[in-house]
Amino acid sequence: MTALAPSPQPAAVAGARDVTVVSRKAVVASAVITALLALLVALAPHSGSTSFRFSSETDLFRIPDVAVPGQATAWVCVVLAALVTAAMELSVRRGRRVPLVLSAVLALLLIVGFLAWAGAGSDRDFPVVRLVGGSVLLAVPIVFGALGGVIGERAGVVNIAIEGQLLAGAFSAAVVGSLTDSPWAGLVAAVLAGALVALVLGLFTITYKVDQVIVGVVLNVLVIGLTSFLYSQVLVPSADRLNSTSRFTPVAIPLLSEIPVVGPALFRQSVVVYLMYLAVPAVWFALYRTRWGLRLRAVGEHPKAADTVGIKVQRTRYRAVLVAGGVVGLGGAFYTVVSVSSFGKEMTAGAGFIALAAVIFGKWDPVRAALAALLFGAASNLEGALSIVGAPVPSQFMLMLPYVVTVLAVAGLVGRSRGPAAAGQPYVKE
Template sequence: MSMTDTTVTRTPEVPVRERADVRRQVRLVVTLGLALALLLWFAVVIDDPTVSYVLGERVTREFQPQPFNGAIVSWAAVAVTGAALALAAVNRFPKGWLGGLLMVLVGLSFYLAFLVWAYADQTGSFSAAIANPIPGTIRVATPLVLGALAGCLCERAGVINIAIEGQFLAGAFFSSIFASVAYSSLVFIPVALCAPFGMLGGVLAGVLIAALLGLFALRYQVNQVVLGVVLTAFASGLTAFLLGQIPGDRKAELNDPEILQEIRIPGLADIPVLGEALFNQTILVYLMYASVALVTFLLFQTRWGLRVRAVGEHPKAADTVGIKVNRVRWQAVLLGGVFAGLGGAYYTVGSTGAFDRDVSAGTGFIALAAVIMGRWHPVGAAFAAVFFGFMLNLKTQLGFVDKLPTDLLGAAPYLATLIAVAGFVGRVRPPAADGVPYVKS
């Protein structure tokens, strides 16, 4: 009796791609394709590609304009973006930090090529030069970073903070008042300490708005989104009313503060291009640098930070193990008020001096967008805030050339905010209990 061997032929399995991976590929191909089309248009329409640049923020005796051939930059950007598009088209675009690095390279290439197009073919007697964007970016991004840190602390604890804009306004107003009063004859404080005293006023005002947020959100369980909008409107109306009550003959005493002086760090400030922008700044900017590290350390390296994240993710489980949920939330909200108040102080004692109505101009909402874009992580939110600060500074720089309408330039930073949050962050998950009041059962 013989047995016949039967061979079973198996069809090789075709790997099934996840929908998220497909959506990522489509998003990359569409985005890079549009970028490549714009870059090609930038490169082709230029008649004279010669532009000039200056390593400083403005033309000075030390920093003089230097000409260069912008066509090299334009076509190099086309090559970089084309290579990235090819990788995305065959689904070989890297993931993780390498993919992020490649996107940063593409974005930087697009930015440089866009500047070449914007500054090329200038007409008239005045010819603007491409300036170093880093100093202006740091100035604009400082309050955004501080506000984003406040948002991270609150939302990691489960409290939505829409009131960052209100904290900015209150902090800006009261920092101006405190610094002005300190400089006048009403309070005897050395002149060098008047502006730092104003920072104290900003902190107290930010904490006061945070206390109102905590009171109504945690004690009375008011809808936190509506509450944040109301607190922002309250701060805007209150500061405008108080500003109107200052008599004209007393503005020098009550709304004309000394501003913070720059502190140069020897050695670091001598680094080409970056040094002056990063290390010849006021104490408030240095506090911003330190605040990012401090909040990151508190949230991810301390027992208190673990409790904050626990009450933001699963407050009932945290309560089960003995954590006082609302107490921890109160602490996070009030600490966030400290950073938001410092961010508001930057608009007066940190930069312009006197307070003006709605001086923050809606940047508190951009700071909130940075929290989302940064995935509720202090470092990510800080980088997102710097990106938004870069876009706001770009609007100012492009005001010297006439390639784009003024109204479009004004809307560009907010459009970039919308695109970044809606398209490039991808699917993000906030803390599970964010915005959900906790009632002990």
């Protein structure tokens, strides 16, 4: 299910003809999701209107609430989504990849259509500010995990142990933050814990050349078992002293925090969220605009060629893995110094594996991976938004929605993607 299109060639090359392979998987996935929404709206029609609230009392200026006919709006979104899918198909037929803006517009239409259908007839408003803000918060550990995954895989090391690094970071932040009564100390401890798990990963995969996927899975199981044991045997008996952290309080940025919708959601957050805003462009700049990033990407694409020009492959991979582990550890700290003030068994709930999906969905680019993590955060937040308006959607379905979106993203919406050529392959110097 691919379309082949010739790519432009210089006039000096006679008789040569390259082709660009363009995948239709994104088109197929978009058509399937649009059809599912159409079936939902047709088979379970809802009468009444849906109201969206865009402003709060502290905003700089007020945007009026918008009430729309739920069923009709859902159908309009279905039709527009079908047109966007047709535009995707046209792009593929012309031999071009599906533009990112079309995928973003499609996602927005599907979300608006679903919310309009779900909230029809409710006497409560959809708080858009809360929906956006909750999506950002739920995406924070996924974004940090995805950034760590991008750094590691760009260097040629597949980091399956993101889940374990998040959990180790959350546990260490809880214990150290409780002992010192300082969330900053917990944040530092989380970074060190993530780097420690990464060091073990590097030791087995880089030095001893054990299969990277197997080591990652084993580390996840090890960290889950170790933290669960310590939680039961150590933290529970001494919860007041070892498992009661001080959390970062939200800090409002003047003026920016008063902008309707995006202000409270983005600029009335804790320090860890602001660190996420800085981490995404910082990782992008480090990968694509520094000598360290150039060497790291060279090691991930062709380690032998990198070695021949004097780049220390193992040293570069170790540094990348340790940096990635520290970044993931920051995401783990979010659970116990921002979200809640205590550690719980397996509280990461699979966020590390969703972060891996965000790495693939983002095509190993830090900015795209962060946007993919925000999509998964929005999917996780829909359950709370629908419960506010009393939508007739089973809670079990909403709980599985983030993982369904993950599967669809990796299997379909991502389209054709190619990871670093040497990812997962140990380097043996000849």
